[in-house]
Amino acid sequence: MTDQNLNNQTPSSDQNQTPPSDSQSQGVDPITPDQSAPPTIPSGATSSSEQSQTTPPAEPNQEEEPSFPLEDFVSDIPAPPISEGPSSQLSGSTQTPPPSTTTAQAGTSSGQPTAPDAPQAPQQAPSIPTTQAGSSEAPQTQAPGPQQASVPGNQPPPSVPKEGFTSNPQPQQQASTPQAPSQAPTMPVQAPRPPSSSQKIGKGAVIRRSSSTGKVLLTILFSLLALSAVFFFFFYRVTFSFNVSPEGYKATIDGREIKEKVVKLNPGFHTVKIEKDGYISYLSSKDFSIGERADLSIELKKAITTQIYVSGAQTLDLSKSGNLINFLGQDSRLYYVAVDEPQAQAIALSNQQFPGLREILYSPNNDFALILDNQNLKIADFSKIDPTTQEEATNLPPASSAITTLTWNESPSAFVKKATSKVLYDLKTPTSWDLFLMDMETLQSQIIMRVDPTLFPSLNVDWGESAKTALITGKKAGILDIGKRDFTQFDEEFVFGQWGPNGKVAILQKADNSIYILKDNKVESLDLKAKRFFFSSDLEAYFLQENSLIMVNFDTLARINYAEISGLSQTKDFAVAQENIYFLDDEGIKSAKLQRGVYGEEQTETN
Structure with missing residues (x-):
């Protein structure tokens, strides 16, 4: 290697020259160490400078240098004696260690280390001799000259003994520890190569590829959402x-x-x-x-006006034929009047007064009635044309004060051969509550059902056209088979119920006025609420909602909404006949014409 190359890699002698030690100043000749011998350090001694060179400080952005176990640097080759002189540049020490009769500690730092910002170029590390036992010579060191400098990597670094070993360690392989260069080397940047089919793609590549795909998917998703929002709004x-x-x-x-x-x-x-x-x-x-x-x-059009049909009437009942209106007059006598004849004369049905009338059932032919008042349960016969010669009503055995509901069969059957020949009524006493069946011919009664007050706070019984079964409501509800004395309870609770004219359909009402129908032994909701209702036929009924009526067909479930009528919401009872409505309020019976299509269309609906 030429001097020019050495000068490029090695600092000048002025910069690398350490100050002379005490031994040099006293005229002691330095001993040139054997360059061919590997440098050794006495066992059990480790200088701070050697430790600093064994593990150089890590510089930023440089690859971490590999560490080697201390055993790899132990050597068993006898070391030559250390001569007095300046410490080696490798140790960075400026003071010669004191002589010892056994082992000389070399490379002790004098407290003046080389500045870290100007590291020296790596040179050939001098051999550090060890004095033999009994020798009188003081160990000396000599700083290597420029000709001893070597290119980094040509010579191995000094061996570092492991603590606790003997002074004559076994030889080990020497590892090279390169010195940190004065400036961080510039690492070449290679362009990334695409992975082969056998190579695994790194997480970074997967993330970048997924991110690009995710952006496309998000863009499509947002576009679809925007289009959906535009279409929706x-x-x-x-x-x-x-x-x-x-x-x-x-x-x-x-x-x-x-x-x-x-x-x-x-x-x-x-x-x-x-x-x-x-x-x-x-x-x-x-x-x-x-x-x-x-x-x-x-x-909006003005509400339909009404007119007084019967003044002072207390009750309202439409006959089975639909041509007569029966009522209790202001004088507590029974009358009837023809339908759709406002100026018609009211005709008395009975000469007897019924001041405390609670319930009345008219026969299908309107020739007699079953009456419950505050005095008795009785039969009034209207067959006499002359009311003055009419016989008094016949009193029946049950005590009227204990009766809360009553009904009778309105058609003959195998069980009841004659219409209105059997009566169902209840007797409620402080100790019992029973339902009785009475024969109108013999006036004898028999218990057919015990009533549980916890299940029936109130009781309503309707026999209707079906001579075999009766409808019982009052909270719990169900069908009573009169022949078998068997009661079948519904799953839901109803406070009121009534059979249609032919006993094929029944209307059930809940406590919140929700309306259901019983048809073919199935209970179905009509999805409407009404305070009152009226059967116009077995398949149609009118329902009162505020001041208007709704008619529902039970086969098709089609509905017809009628125009509003003033004062209809205050009615106590109503009936519909020949497209006229008759309703009862505090003034008596009023009438009005039903109208639909007031606003140019038939107000119909179908569920």
């Missing part, structure tokens, strides 16, 4: 526009009040109602399709 929902006069009306959709002029709802079945005091309410129920528009431009 502008094309999917049903639009209701209100343009109603006069002002001050109340509009509801499915029972929820609407105050906006335009409202959008999901498609499906909706009921729209517009009402105002003194006017006929608009009511429409239908199944709206996707994107449909409902333009509700409506001019």
